[in-house]
Amino acid sequence: MTELAIGIDGGGSGCRAAVADGRGNVLGRGKAGPANILSDLDNSLLNIVESAREALRDAGLPAETVSKVSAVVGVAGANVGDYGTRIDRALPFADGHVVTDALIALQGALGDSDGVIGAFGTGSVYNARRDGKLRGIGGWGFVVGDQASGARLGRDLLEKSLLAYDKVRPSSPLTARLMSEYGGNPERVVEFAHTAKPKDFARYAPLVFEYAAQDDEIAIAIVKDAAAAIDENLDTLLWPQCPAICLLGGLAKAYGPWLAERHKALLAEPKGDVLQGAVDLAVKFLQERQKGAA
Numbered sequence: 690m691t692e693l694a695i696g697i698d699g700g701g702s703g704c705r706a707a708v709a710d711g712r713g714n715v716l717g718r719g720k721a722g723p724a725n726i727l728s729d730l731d732n733s734l735l736n737i738v739e740s741a742r743e744a745l746r747d748a749g750l751p752a753e754t755v756s757k758v759s760a761v762v763g764v765a766g767a768n769v770g771d772y773g774t775r776i777d778r779a780l781p782f783a784d785g786h787v788v789t790d791a792l793i794a795l796q797g798a799l800g801d802s803d804g805v806i807g808a809f810g811t812g813s814v815y816n817a818r819r820d821g822k823l824r825g826i827g828g829w830g831f832v833v834g835d836q837a838s839g840a841r842l843g844r845d846l847l848e849k850s851l852l853a854y855d856k857v858r859p860s861s862p863l864t865a866r867l868m869s870e871y872g873g874n875p876e877r878v879v880e881f882a883h884t885a886k887p888k889d890f891a892r893y894a895p896l897v898f899e900y901a902a903q904d905d906e907i908a909i910a911i912v913k914d915a916a917a918a919i920d921e922n923l924d925t926l927l928w929p930q931c932p933a934i935c936l937l938g939g940l941a942k943a944y945g946p947w948l949a950e951r952h953k954a955l956l957a958e959p960k961g962d963v964l965q966g967a968v969d970l971a972v973k974f975l976q977e978r979q980k981g982a983a
Contacts, residue, residue, distance in 0.1 A: 690955075692710075692711055692758075692759070692861065692975060692979065693708055693709065693710060693711075693754070693758045693759070693935045693975075694709050694710075694711070694713075694758060694759045694760070694761075694968065694971035694972045694974070695707070695708045695741050695744060695745075695755075695758050695759070695761075695782070695966030695968075695971055695974040696709070696760070696761050696763075696793070696889070696965075696966070696968030696969070696970065696971040696972075697737055697740055697741060697760065697761065697762045697962060697964075697967055698763055698793060698964040698967050699724030699726070699733065699736075699737055699762055699764035699765075699788070699790070699837050700724065700761060700810055700811060700812075700873030701723055701724070701732075701765065701805055701810065701840065701887045701888050701891065702723055702810065702811045702888040702904075703720055703721065703722060703723055703736075703887075703888075704713065704720065704721045704722065704723070704724050704736045704737055704739070704740035705718070705719070705720055705964045706718065706719045706720070706721075706740035706741045706743065706744040706964075707719075707744055707796060707964055707965075707967075707968050708741075708744040708747075708748050708750070708950075709757070709968050709971070709972055710772035710973075711789050711819070711972065711975055711976060711979065712760045712889040712900075713968065713969065715968065716747075716748035716749075716750075716849060716930075717744045717746070717747030717748025717749070717750070718743075718744050718747055718837075719739075719740045719741065719742065719743025719745070719746070719747055720740055720743060721735075721737070721739040721740035721743060721920060722735075722739075723738040723811075723886070723888055724736050724737055724764050725737060725765075725766075725887060725888075726765070726767070726772050726773065726776060726885060726904075726948070727765075727766040727769060727830055728767045728785075728830075728886065728887075729757050729886070730772070730776075731774070732769070733764070733776075733837040734776065734779050734780070736756065737762055737764075737780065738780065738781060741758075741760065741782075742800055742838040746804060746871070749943065752878040755782065756781045756782070756783060756952075757787075758782055758783060758784075758816060759783065759784040759785075759798050759971055759974050759975040760780070760782040760783065760784070760785045760786065760971055761785075761786045761793065761967050761968075761970040761971040762776065762780065762786070762788070762967070762975060763788050763789065763790045763793030763794075763966070763967045763970075764776070764789070764790055765789070765790045765812050765814060765828045765830070766828070766830065767789045768789050768828070768940060769787055769789050769827075769829075770905040773787045773788075774787075774869055781875035782898035783838040783972065784978055785973075786873075786970070786974055788827060788970070789814070789816075789825060790808065790814055790828065790941060790963065791806075791808070791815065791816035791825040791828055792816065792823070792825070792859075792966070792970070793963050793964075793966035793967040793970060794806050794808040794814065794816060794937050794938075794963045794966060795806070795816040795817075795823070795825075795959040795966065795968055796965075796967075796969050797819060797937065797959060797960070797962050797963050797964070797965040797966025797967070798937055798959035798960060798961065798962075798966070799818060799933070799935060799959070799960065799970070800960050800961075801930055802818070802930070802932070802933075802970070803818050803819055803821075804817070804931065804932050804933040804934065804935060805923060805926045805927055805931060805933070805934045805935075806922065806936070806937060806940075806959070807919060807934070807936050807937070807941075808937040808938045808942065808963060809837055809838060809839070809840060809919075809936065809937070809938040809939070809941055809944060810838065810839060810872050810891070810938035810939045811839050811840050811888050812828060812830065812831065812832075812835045812838045812839075812840060812887065813825045813827055813828070813835045813836060813838035813841075813938075814826075814828035814835075814839050815827045815828075815923070815925075815926060817926040817931075818924075819908045819928060819929075819931075823881065824926060826922060826925060826926065827855075827922060830887075830904065831844060831873075831876065831887050831890070835879070835887075836915065836918035836919075836922075837915035837916070837918050837919050837940075837944065837977075838886070838887075838891070838940075839887075839891030839892075839893075839894035839939065839940060839955050839979075840887035840889070840890040841890075841915070842890075842891070842893065842894040842897045842911060842912075842915060842940075843889075843890030843891055843892065843893035843894060843897075844882075844890050844895050845911050845914070845915075846864075846867055846896070846911060847867065847881075847882055847890070847893075848868040848891050849864060849911065850863075850864040850868055850878065850905050850907055850909075851875055851878060851879075851914050853907070854868060854875050855870075855875075859906070859907070861900075861905045861906050861907040861908070862903075862905055862971075863896070863897070863900040863905045863907050863908045864899065864907055866900075867893070867896075869971060870944075888914065891950050894939075894940060897904055897911050897912060898912065898943045899942075911948055912944075913947065914948075915944070916944060916947035916948055919944060919948060919952075920949045920952060923948075924961045931955065932955075932957075933955055933956075933957035934952055934955040934956050934957065935957055935958070935959040936956065936959075937962060937963055938963070939957055940978070
């Protein structure tokens with residue numbers, strides 16, 4: 690059997706996988722549930738493996754082939770404590786590499802070129818490559834970080850809606866919409882917040898942007914705060930003559946108009962998405978293994 694490589698994007702809302710041959714030609718794709726390794730490691734592992742099996746089945750291959758492939762798994766939190774090592778030990782791949790979601794995002798957007806990326810989905814993370822050297826920031830999870838992520842937008846909306854309910858802050862059509870979803874009962878909002886996972890908060894992100902486009906003051910304030918956080922992080926990574934900034938993830942296009950002009954001028958279309966970055970790295974590792982065996 691031709692040797693295969695699998696790239697996996699373990700996102701907070703779901704895992705995506707793609708299996709490719711040694712030249713990088715994608716043969717099949719798969720999806721499974723979320724991979725929040727810091728809050729639910731066991732289910733994250735199950736979903737990572739299931740997405741790989743789905744990709745193999747989509748390629749017309751037995752799911753058991755998962756134990757014979759080279760794989761790159763990109764997940765938020767892989768750089769925290771021993772989580773990356775624990776995942777690596779638990780996965781069934783013949784040759785597995787657990788990396789941060791920032792690294793696969795960078796590879797997908799820029800290939801081997803220099804530049805800066807920001808990825809915004811359920812979570813958020815940044816990475817830069819300058820003269821071949823990498824520097825990543827963020828990706829700490831929405832409880833203490835992940836500013837401008839979908840989860841943080843949703844959390845901020847809930848907070849501002851409760852402040853409006855208490856008449857501490859002004860209300861708006863958006864906060865009224867949010868409270869109506871919970872029957873106007875703040876206790877129900879709090880119950881949701883205490884049991885919700887990041888992807889549950891993130892489902893409110895499109896609503897925030899929808900109302901911001903309608904000049905809702907609360908929505909605009911939330912988006913402006915998020916865009917300011919993006920600008921701050923980009924400034925930390927940028928250098929004179931940086932060739933490009935690429936934004937990735939489900940919220941990337943929505944943030945474009947809200948960024949500072951100095952960053953808009955550097956925006957470039959990514960070469961590929963986060964999953965493509967995982968596939969590219971997996972193929973590279975496969976090729977290196979083949980050379981070592983030759």
